[in-house]
Amino acid sequence: MRISYNWLKQFIKLDWTSEETAALLTDLGLEVEGVDKYESVKGGLQGVVVGHVLTCVPHPNADRLRITTVDLGDGTPVQIVCGAPNVAAGQKVPVATVGTDLYDKEGNHIHIKKGKIRGEDSFGMICAEDELGLGESHDGIMILEEDLKPGTPASKLFNIENDEVFEIGLTPNRADAISHWGVARDLRAGLTQKNVHTELITPSVSNFRVDKRTLKMDVKVDDNKLIPRYCGVTISGITVKPSPAWLQNRLKAIGITPKNNIVDVTNYVLHELGQPLHAFDAAKIRGNKVIVKTAEAGTKFVTLDDVERTLHEEDIVICDENGPMCIAGVLGGKNSGVTENTSSVFLESAYFNPVSIRKTAKRHGISSDASFRFERGIDPTITQYALKRAALLIQETAGGEITSDIIDIHPKKIEDHTVFLNFNNVKRIIGQEIPVETIKKILVSLDIKISTMSEIGLGLTIPSYRVDVEREIDVIEEVLRVYGYNNINFTQKLNASISNSSRTEDYKLQNIIANQLTALGFNEMMANSLTRPEYTKLSENLKEEFNVVMLNPLSSDLSAMRQSLLFSALEAVSFNINRRRADLKLFEFGKTYHKLPSGYDENKHLSLTVTGNRIAETWAQQQKGSDFFMFKGLVTMVLERLGIAKYKTEPVTNDVFAEGLAFTVGQDIIAEMGTIKKQVLKEFDIKQEVFYADFNWGAIIKLVSVKMKFTEISKFPEVRRDLALLVDSATSFEQLYSIARQTEKSLLKEISLFDVYEGKNLPEGKKSYAVGFTLQDSNKTLTDEQIDKIMNKIRQNLETQAGAQLR
Numbered sequence: 001m002r003i004s005y006n007w008l009k010q011f012i013k014l015d016w017t018s019e020e021t022a023a024l025l026t027d028l029g030l031e032v033e034g035v036d037k038y039e040s041v042k043g044g045l046q047g048v049v050v051g052h053v054l055t056c057v058p059h060p061n062a063d064r065l066r067i068t069t070v071d072l073g074d075g076t077p078v079q080i081v082c083g084a085p086n087v088a089a090g091q092k093v094p095v096a097t098v099g100t101d102l103y104d105k106e107g108n109h110i111h112i113k114k115g116k117i118r119g120e121d122s123f124g125m126i127c128a129e130d131e132l133g134l135g136e137s138h139d140g141i142m143i144l145e146e147d148l149k150p151g152t153p154a155s156k157l158f159n160i161e162n163d164e165v166f167e168i169g170l171t172p173n174r175a176d177a178i179s180h181w182g183v184a185r186d187l188r189a190g191l192t193q194k195n196v197h198t199e200l201i202t203p204s205v206s207n208f209r210v211d212k213r214t215l216k217m218d219v220k221v222d223d224n225k226l227i228p229r230y231c232g233v234t235i236s237g238i239t240v241k242p243s244p245a246w247l248q249n250r251l252k253a254i255g256i257t258p259k260n261n262i263v264d265v266t267n268y269v270l271h272e273l274g275q276p277l278h279a280f281d282a283a284k285i286r287g288n289k290v291i292v293k294t295a296e297a298g299t300k301f302v303t304l305d306d307v308e309r310t311l312h313e314e315d316i317v318i319c320d321e322n323g324p325m326c327i328a329g330v331l332g333g334k335n336s337g338v339t340e341n342t343s344s345v346f347l348e349s350a351y352f353n354p355v356s357i358r359k360t361a362k363r364h365g366i367s368s369d370a371s372f373r374f375e376r377g378i379d380p381t382i383t384q385y386a387l388k389r390a391a392l393l394i395q396e397t398a399g400g401e402i403t404s405d406i407i408d409i410h411p412k413k414i415e416d417h418t419v420f421l422n423f424n425n426v427k428r429i430i431g432q433e434i435p436v437e438t439i440k441k442i443l444v445s446l447d448i449k450i451s452t453m454s455e456i457g458l459g460l461t462i463p464s465y466r467v468d469v470e471r472e473i474d475v476i477e478e479v480l481r482v483y484g485y486n487n488i489n490f491t492q493k494l495n496a497s498i499s500n501s502s503r504t505e506d507y508k509l510q511n512i513i514a515n516q517l518t519a520l521g522f523n524e525m526m527a528n529s530l531t532r533p534e535y536t537k538l539s540e541n542l543k544e545e546f547n548v549v550m551l552n553p554l555s556s557d558l559s560a561m562r563q564s565l566l567f568s569a570l571e572a573v574s575f576n577i578n579r580r581r582a583d584l585k586l587f588e589f590g591k592t593y594h595k596l597p598s599g600y601d602e603n604k605h606l607s608l609t610v611t612g613n614r615i616a617e618t619w620a621q622q623q624k625g626s627d628f629f630m631f632k633g634l635v636t637m638v639l640e641r642l643g644i645a646k647y648k649t650e651p652v653t654n655d656v657f658a659e660g661l662a663f664t665v666g667q668d669i670i671a672e673m674g675t676i677k678k679q680v681l682k683e684f685d686i687k688q689e690v691f692y693a694d695f696n697w698g699a700i701i702k703l704v705s706v707k708m709k710f711t712e713i714s715k716f717p718e719v720r721r722d723l724a725l726l727v728d729s730a731t732s733f734e735q736l737y738s739i740a741r742q743t744e745k746s747l748l749k750e751i752s753l754f755d756v757y758e759g760k761n762l763p764e765g766k767k768s769y770a771v772g773f774t775l776q777d778s779n780k781t782l783t784d785e786q787i788d789k790i791m792n793k794i795r796q797n798l799e800t801q802a803g804a805q806l807r
Contacts, residue, residue, distance in 0.1 A: 002254040003183050004038070005164040007272070011184035011201050014191075018164040021187070028190045029481045030177055031169045038253040040161040040245070041133045042107060047100030048132065048154035049073065050144060051124075056082075056089045061118040068126070070095055073151020081122040086140035092148045093141055094132060096125045103133050134158060161249045173468040175376035179274030189445035189482050203272070205388035211401035212236075215282060217346050219407045222293035226316055227328070229351040229380055229410045230292055231387045234282055236344040238262065238400035247397060261397040262338045262345060265390055267369070274378055275349060275386035276370035278318075278326060279394075282344040284336050287321035290346065295324060302334045303327065303366075315360045316352060329357040329374040330366050344403070347394070349387035351380040351414075354467075362552050379465035380414040414464045416449075421475050422457040429476050432488050442482045448475070504704045506604075506697075509642065510589055513606065516641050520634065522585040522608070527568035529591065533560035535567045538680055540655050546594045561593035565607040566656065566692060570676070573611055574684040582688060583612035589697070606695040608634060608673075611688055628675060631691040632661065635673050638695070639663065642704050644670070656680055657692075665703060671695045718749065718776035721791050724807040725769045725798060729758065733769060735802055740773065743797045744790050747782070750774040768807060 005018055014021065022032035052071040059065035059081065066087055069077045072095060080095070087093070096102055102110040112125050129135035129142050132154070144157070168183070176182050181202075188200050215234040221227050242248070243264040251258050251267060258264050266277040282288075295301075295311035301324045302308050309327075311317065316328035325336035329352040338345060358375035361367060384406060391402060427433045440450060443460065448469075452459030462469050469475060480488075501508070514524060533549065536542040542563045553559035562568060565588055576584055586609040594601040614626045639647060644665070652662040652672055660674020673693035681690060725736070733753045740751050755770035762768060775782060775790060798804040 001168045001170045001178065003166040003168055003180060004250060004253040005166065006161070007163075007180050007250055007253070008184055008187070011181060012188055012191075013198055013201070014187075018166070022166060024190045024194075025166065025168065025183070025187065027481075027484055027486065028186050029171070029174070030183060030186060032166050033169045034167040036165045036167065038161075038163040038165050040249045040252070041158070042103035043101050043133070044160050044162055045132060045154040045158065047097050047112070048094050048102075048127065049097060050148045050150055050152040050154065050157070051080075051093050051095035051126065052150040053087065053089050053091045053093060053126075056087055059118060059120060061120070065118060067120055070124070070126070071150045072097065072124075073149065078123040079121055080124050080126055081117040081120055082126045082141065084126065084128065084141040086143070087126060092144040092146055092150075094127045094144065094154050096127055096131075098123055100124075102127070102131055104130055105133055105136065159245070161246075161253075163249075163253045165253055172376065175373070175378065175467055176274075176465050178373050178376065178378075179271060181273050185447070189442065192445040193442060193482050193484065203389055205385060205392060208388040208392055209402065210405055212403045213405065215288075215344060215403040217282075217285065217288050217290050217404065217407065219290045219409060220292070221409045222291070223316075224409075224411050226294070226353045226356050227292050227350065227409075228353070228412065228414060229383050229408070231349045231384050231409075232290065232346055232407045233387060233391055233402060234344060234346050234404040235391060235394055235400045236282070236403040238343060238345065238394065238398040240338060240340050240342050240398065243397055260338065260340075262342070262394060265393045265397060266347075268393065269386055269390045270369055270373070273382060273386050273389065274373055275382055276329065276373055276378070277386065277390050278332055278348045278370075279338050280318075280325060280332075280336050280346045280348065281338055281342045282346045283342070285320045285325070285346060289321055290348075291319040292328065292350075293317065293319065299324065301327070303331045304334055304337060305331070306334060309364055312360070312363055314356065315363070316356055318348070327360060327364070327366075328352055330361050330364070330371045331368055344400075345394070347387060347391060349383050349390070351378060351383050359552060362554075377465075377467035379463075381464060383410075384408055416461050416464050417470060418451065419460045419462055419470070419472055419475055420457055421460055421472055424456070425472060426476050426479065429473070430480055430488065434479065434483055438483065439479055442479050443475075446478055446482065448478070504701065506701060509701065509704060513638055513641065514587070514589075516638070517585075517587045517608075520585070520637075522587045525569070525572050525586045525588045527562075527565070527572065527588060527590065528558065529561055529593070530554075530558040531560060531562040531567060532557050536563060538567070538656075538683060539564070546596060548593045548595045548600065562590075563592050563594055565590050565592065565605050565694065566676075569607055569609040569692060570681070570684045570686065570690070573609060573690060574686055577611075577686060577688070583614075583616065585610050604697040606638075606697050606700075608638075608693040608695075609690065610634070610692075611686075611690040626689070626691060628659065628691065631673065631693070635663070635671060635693050639671065639700075642700060644700065644703050665699075668699050669696065670699050670703065712778075714776055714778040716777055716779070716781050718774050719782055719787055720772055720774050721787065722754075722770060722772050723791075723795065723798075725771060725804040726762070726766055726807050727769060727802060727804045729765050729767050731767075731802055731804075733771075736769065736771060736798060736804070739797050739801050740771075740794050743794045744775075747775050747777055747786075747790060748773060748794075749776050769804075 018035050022035055026032050049072055053068050054071055054077055055069040056066050059067050064083055066082050068080050068082055070080050071077050096112045098112055098114050100112040115122050126141045129137040177186055191198055215236050217232060217234060219232055221230050240260050240262055243258050243261045247264055247268060248258040251264060254271060256267055262279050266279055270276050295315045295317045297313035299311040300308055301311055317324040318326040318328050326332045352374050354375050354377045357371055361371040361375060447463050449461040450458050451461050469478060533547050536544045546563060548561035550559050572586060573584060588607045590605060592603050592605060610626050610631050613623045614630060615624060647663045647665050649661045649663055652660045657674030658677045660672060662669050663671040671693060676690045676692050737751050752772045753769060754772055757768040775787060
């Protein structure tokens, strides 16, 4: 929000510098993010003075040039070469002296310096209107009034406005400060706290009167809950033309382009008082009848931005007998606006339901200055006052007469609300006792009335325009921000508390797994829980009717809560691949949301996503792509890190996984992993293989136990023996493993397959397994006799039960 300092000082007389004022506004919660300079003419005509042309003779080397001698008021005339056809001796002219910077209307820069023009010295430039940025004429130099004194700065002649503009980062709750009047009101409260007492000046509307009653509009309001207050008046005999310079400068300073005097006045009052207004061309209102109601669903309407919009049944519209003229509080209609031919207007000032305006603005994707204020809640008490203010300004800038009484439909007054402020709560929350008299002074400066007073607190009446002050805590915040956060004393004591928490707390387990995954090269991602509802069509396991849909979505792509973390992960993969980052390892802790027949359901999940190469190519090793079994190892590592070892795996196939595995404990599926199908990847423009795992975090937490089991490291050595076995091609290592394990259960610690061979020099239908057997006794050292006895027994059982032959 931009606030003009010159404009602000119309409400509150202040001789502070802009830096001092900005600091106070920031302390009050209206953070000033920057202060910009504004000049009605860029450069401010610095260095341009009135010159008196003493002589003017033809240039000896150019037919169209003149050599002039000009008095600049310093006692030493200077020579200036000029090409204007209308320059003559005796004239008073604007002269840009050497060193001056000039800017034309387009902002083009000219630096004036000493030079030679066709062999003659020139010390400055006699200027035309467009060269000074004062107009567009370039037919000749400007001729000034004869009685002007040479050397007079041009900035004084042309009323150049210099202003400073505050860029305020306004928080959404401060609807009361969305205007120069609102900021001045807050500034007064801050000054009062600093014992600077100044009057708050309000624009007078005492001159408002009805001149004639020749143009009456019948106004009908259908729904007083949506339109609590509606005011209007007609003004006839106006002339639509450019606004006067003072009005244009006010609007330009805050970044608004002037249009014409009628529109400029409505914008001026909007930013002055915070009350949006709208002017209708009265001649275009059919039947002289204004109807304020909700629209008929499906009605087509062309707005000021020349866009045809389809109205919703909850949109408030301003209509005449033929149909809508304006989307109330949001944007006017193309066919009812003010034009150069307008001679009479119906001026509207209203208070609309903030929720209704916000829904309409979001529904149509419109963000206007009016909707910005209406949807936050404006002051319902100044509706008629702002209307009078605007009507008087229109008469001042466009002429005309007030030709109707003010229509003010206001069946039920919006009441101020009451709050009781307890002194003990003020002290407890602020942490410091503030004198009662100081509290009372602050509240009065904020227009909060003290209705009752007792030893324990104050009964307060909060003005209706303070929509953000409804509870006692809100009042305490108001007291604190005006009193000043910097005035609160802080102790050097640091208090801390220690709480007892379980080792299986959710956040602790998350940290354990996050640390493990980052050590393995993963990056954590955090995706939006809002997503596209159409993603449910990519999987039969997701149902469209289970979507949790937003009532007021920011966009169609963020209109439903996600039912799966998969598509968020694929969006991230696609985003990175498109930026030449194709080797990815991502994990996310997130939630899924379902609207089931039994009610809303919310579950926590952990997702892993791997794609591309597992390691980058270096001089020492070639690139190696990620594969299914590598990914399975990562999934099992996560489960084992959480102490979950007794799980079963079974193949799973669905419309998302080309091949996959489900990890189950009892009847519960705790994780699923697999390779994403190509048709799903195609929806995200992903052309490389992607592996994805989904952990049911809620089920996993239930399985994690605080009981710790450990086995003491044996003091006695382990022994390894290897066997090279010739087996049938159909024989699996799992069969050999099972036979060996059954043969020796206590001393056989590990069985490993370290080589498999099929092919040349082996009989047909045979393959070779190289298997390692590790033996260890935790109580004593094994002897050769014991080892040989065990190995012979294992070999015999492998031969008899699996047909294995020792090679």
